[in-house]
Amino acid sequence: xxxxxxxxxxxxxxxxxxxxxxxxxxxxxxxxxxxxxxxxxxxxxxxxxxxxxxxxxxxxxxxxxxxxxxxxxxxxxxxxxxxxxxxxxxxxxxxxxxxxxxxxxxxxxxxxxxxxxxxxxxxxxxxxxxxxxxxxxxxxxxxxxxxxxxxxxxxxxxxxxxxxxxxxxxxxxxxxxxxxxxxxxxxxxxxxxxxxxxxxxxxxxxxxxxxxxxxxxxxxxxxxxxxxxxxxxxxxxxxxxxxxxxxxxxxxxxxxxxxxxxxxxxxxxxxxxxxxxxxxxxxxxxxxxxxxxxxxxxxxxxxxxxxxxxxxxxxxxxxxxxxxxxxxxxxxxxxxxxxxxxxxxxxxxxxxxxxxxxxxxxxxxxxxxxxxxxxxxxxxxxxxxxxxxxxxxxxxxxxxxxxxxxxxxxxxxxx
Amino acid sequence: xxxxxxxxxxxxxxxxxxxxxxxxxxxxxxxxxxxxxxxxxxxxxxxxxxxxxxxxxxxxxxxxxxxxxxxxxxxxxxxxxxxxxxxxxxxxxxxxxxxxxxxxxxxxxxxxxxxxxxxxxxxxxxxxxxxxxxxxxxxxxxxxxxxxxxxxxxxxxxxxxxxxxxxxxxxxxxxxxxxxxxxxxxxxxxxxxxxxxxxxxxxxxxxxxxxxxxxxxxxxxxxxxxxxxxxxxxxxxxxxxxxxxxxxxxxxxxxxxxxxxxxxxxxxxxxxx
Numbered sequence: 001x002x003x004x005x006x007x008x009x010x011x012x013x014x015x016x017x018x019x020x021x022x023x024x025x026x027x028x029x030x031x032x033x034x035x036x037x038x039x040x041x042x043x044x045x046x047x048x049x050x051x052x053x054x055x056x057x058x059x060x061x062x063x064x065x066x067x068x069x070x071x072x073x074x075x076x077x078x079x080x081x082x083x084x085x086x087x088x089x090x091x092x093x094x095x096x097x098x099x100x101x102x103x104x105x106x107x108x109x110x111x112x113x114x115x116x117x118x119x120x121x122x123x124x125x126x127x128x129x130x131x132x133x134x135x136x137x138x139x140x141x142x143x144x145x146x147x148x149x150x151x152x153x154x155x156x157x158x159x160x161x162x163x164x165x166x167x168x169x170x171x172x173x174x175x176x177x178x179x180x181x182x183x184x185x186x187x188x189x190x191x192x193x194x195x196x197x198x199x200x201x202x203x204x205x206x207x208x209x210x211x212x213x214x215x216x217x218x219x220x221x222x223x224x225x226x227x228x229x230x231x232x233x234x235x236x237x238x239x240x241x242x243x244x245x246x247x248x249x250x251x252x253x254x255x256x257x258x259x260x261x262x263x264x265x266x267x268x269x270x271x272x273x274x275x276x277x278x279x280x281x282x283x284x285x286x287x288x289x290x291x292x293x294x295x296x297x298x299x300x301x302x303x304x305x306x307x308x309x310x311x312x313x314x315x316x317x318x319x320x321x322x323x324x325x326x327x328x329x330x331x332x333x334x335x336x337x338x339x340x341x342x343x344x345x346x347x348x349x350x351x352x353x354x355x356x357x358x359x360x361x362x363x364x365x366x367x368x369x370x371x372x373x374x375x376x377x378x379x380x381x382x383x384x385x386x387x388x389x390x391x392x393x394x395x396x397x398x399x400x401x402x403x404x405x406x407x408x409x410x411x412x413x414x415x
Numbered sequence: 416x417x418x419x420x421x422x423x424x425x426x427x428x429x430x431x432x433x434x435x436x437x438x439x440x441x442x443x444x445x446x447x448x449x450x451x452x453x454x455x456x457x458x459x460x461x462x463x464x465x466x467x468x469x470x471x472x473x474x475x476x477x478x479x480x481x482x483x484x485x486x487x488x489x490x491x492x493x494x495x496x497x498x499x500x501x502x503x504x505x506x507x508x509x510x511x512x513x514x515x516x517x518x519x520x521x522x523x524x525x526x527x528x529x530x531x532x533x534x535x536x537x538x539x540x541x542x543x544x545x546x547x548x549x550x551x552x553x554x555x556x557x558x559x560x561x562x563x564x565x566x567x568x569x570x571x572x573x574x575x576x577x578x579x580x581x582x583x584x585x586x587x588x589x590x591x592x593x594x595x596x597x598x599x600x601x602x603x604x605x606x607x608x609x610x611x612x613x614x615x616x617x618x619x620x621x622x623x624x625x626x627x628x629x630x631x632x633x634x635x636x637x638x639x640x641x642x643x644x645x646x647x648x649x650x651x652x653x654x655x656x657x658x659x660x661x662x663x664x665x666x667x668x669x670x671x672x673x674x675x676x677x678x679x680x681x682x683x684x685x686x687x688x
Contacts, residue, residue, distance in 0.1 A: 020516055023570075025570075027568075167470065183594055184594040186593060282520055282521060283517045296493045297518035297520060298518070299470040
């Protein structure tokens with residue numbers, strides 16, 4: 001066991017991680033890793049990235065205490081880390097700006113990305129526009145339908161969006177197609193991977209680019225409350241926002257770290273995306289980690305109302321943290337997430353992404369548990385990883401907010 | 416000695432490269448995939464490569480993806496590969512299995528090696544397992560004298576070529592081009608150079624795959640490689656919706672053409688490398 005769990009550098013996290021990739025990609029991964037190491041050691045890289053955070057994406061993001069929301073959580077204090085206020089509307093921009101700067105250092109002119117909800121695709125298209133890079137985003141056909149407005153956003157920003165019709169037509173298949181593109185065009189192309197999963201160095205690099213969330217939030221909570229939180233909660237799909245906020249707290253033994261996976265229709269129905277809670281260790285998309293698989297090792301379909309969490313795998317560092325019990329992972333159903341989403345809207349005037357609403361629903365449960373255990377001053381930090389503008393169409397259908405014959409423009413936009 | 420290596424060496428002594436043919440099991444059905452494999456051997460494939468259908472085949476292009484989806488939709492199981500191997504192992508062609516790693520991991524690496532050897536299989540081709548991550552498979556394969564066919568690519572450094580050559584048994588699979596499986600108008604220009612570099616790095620036998628579909632391409636590759644690996648060109652005629660016998664005949668014709676291709680490669684040249 002390493003002395004500190006913070007800032008682990010891979011390629012392995014316990015038995016997880018590694019590089020289960022075609023040989024053709026090894027040279028590119030080595031090149032990326034080497035350039036990343038050089039960038040980390042170069043103060044000019046950090047300075048440029050910090051300046052982009054400050055003057056382009058709007059960091060540091062604030063924290064907001066939400067007392068009216070917290071009344072529904074057994075009296076716990078709940079504080080939100082507002083990654084939803086970043087430029088492009090989620091934490092994804094943190095990682096993308098770092099990888100775009102790396103792309104420039106590598107001398108490559110083309111970037112590719114996968115996207116589920118569209119947040120990583122929009123962030124990548126944004127950075128590509130800023131840095132004058134050709135950008136191709138792979139998105140499952142099912143997700144282009146669920147998130148049609150984000151398809152339009154990416155195209156508006158000058159990116160090419162390719163609708164992937166293979167397999168389950170969601171994020172997993174978008175990653176497969178992006179990998180095929182990368183194998184073919186690796187000389188000219190950098191793969192801007194969106195989450196802290198995939199082959200080394202992605203889990204480490206993406207975590208490093210996201211750890212600013214936890215570094216800021218830890219100090220902000222200390223300043224506000226005079227102490228560390230009791231719990232840090234985040235939603236987990238691939239797990240980049242969660243590892244980003246967890247990392248700074250990993251060595252704070254008194255701080256409980258809890259990841260909330262997508263429970264879909266309910267964990268017991270089998271229709272979910274809870275890779276750690278319901279999966280087994282295996283290999284998918286270049287790394288060994290927990291994943292949803294059948295008895296033959298075929299990847300099982302994941303299910304979630306949230307396109308960004310609808311993924312059958314999870315980053316290897318989360319699998320490691322789960323095994324050593326430094327972090328815990330629980331499923332949150334579609335219904336629980338949507339109720340938490342509506343509650344935050346009505347009590348605090350903040351519309352969260354459905355992904356982030358899983359963490360909010362989890363925070364309510366944690367608060368009620370603390371109350372039941374007699375703890376009256378529970379302090380819960382929630383990573384509000386993204387805003388819900390993209391999800392208004394889904395929410396309108398879920399809560400029956402519009403007339404039955406209304407044309408929800410998100411549906412029509414990309415038809 | 417590896418049966419695959421012995422076969423390649425016999426053909427080398429005859430002055431030609433091996434024709435290595437890929438087909439996925441369970442496509443179009445399990446029984447028909449056995450029939451197709453038999454026909455492929457009868458039509459001139461020297462070594463057979465049976466693919467295990469997998470949900471996330473990142474190294475495969477549209478043709479093989481389509482076939483694999485049919486196989487998975489039809490309920491093909493990983494263990495079915497042993498049934499197919501048993502049915503075709505006695506026909507004179509060594510039988511390798513091409514598989515992504517997770518199905519093997521889930522089956523149990525050592526159990527898979529045991530059952531593969533028991534069925535008469537020669538070994539594994541592993542497109543998403545590099546020797547760096549392959550310790551468990553290498554141990555299991557070595558314990559049962561199974562072939563370990565790892566891949567090299569045009570982007571592989573000399574160090575990685577040496578590592579891969581040293582870890583491989585049977586032959587080294589040289590990817591002719593940067594990309595996925597599928598037919599191409601031309602075989603990558605770097606393929607000949609990659610074969611030479613892989614040999615220089617210590618590989619005794621190097622076979623070339625990705626993009627070979629026509630007799631003249633097989634002839635060209637057969638001039639410098641120890642084997643010519645063909646997949647999509649055999650799968651494509653089987654994908655149609657005509658009577659299976661017709662599709663099989665079309666695949667057989669493709670195989671006969673490619674078999675003639677590898678036989679013409681060194682005609683008159685007299686050299687056997």
